[in-house]
Amino acid sequence: LAPSPWPPAPAQAMEVWVKDVARIQGVRENELFGYGLIIGLNGTGDKAGTLFTVQSIASMLLRLGIQIPRERVGIKNVAAVMVTAKLPPFAKAGTSLDVLVSSIGDATSLQGGTLLLTPLQAADGKVYAVAQGPISIGGFNVEAGGTGEKVQKNHPTVGRVPNGATIEREVPT
Secondary structure, eight states: OOOOOSSOOOOOOOOOOHHHHOOOTTOOOEEEEEEEEEEOOSSOSOOTTOHHHHHHHHHHHHHTTOOOOGGGOOOTTEEEEEEEEEEOTTOOTTOEEEEEEEEOSSOSOOTTOEEEEEEEEOTTSOEEEEEEEEOEESOEEEEOTTTOOEEEESOTTEEEEEEEEEEOSOOOO
């Protein structure tokens, strides 16, 4: 037997982050949400009977100085969506967030679309971020011309906008 060293060797120091082993009371993620429009869809947007999409486009155009009767608004290339994001604790103004967009009308695909500027609010009703940008979807929806055959993978009516939101207001701590 080999003699044991005396004094014993010091234990290996392990690096541990406080954030990994502790939680600060009252500090958490905050859910953000907003209503937005996706434009640039190739005929896969909401149908003419989706009145909230028609109203949203007419209202947006009116704010831009373009007055058009609602019955003249075509929406096949536009989809109404809910936009959600998670605001991490201690996030600073100017930081980017990923956002998730989900169709709330009867669009068949969000592929190729662009989310228009959308304010994102928290449960307190205050806007904490704004989102905008091209949609990236993880699925597809294909129809074979004339044969009626359809192929769908995942959910083409849900997508992400990577780094698509910018924090405008910080959560008070």
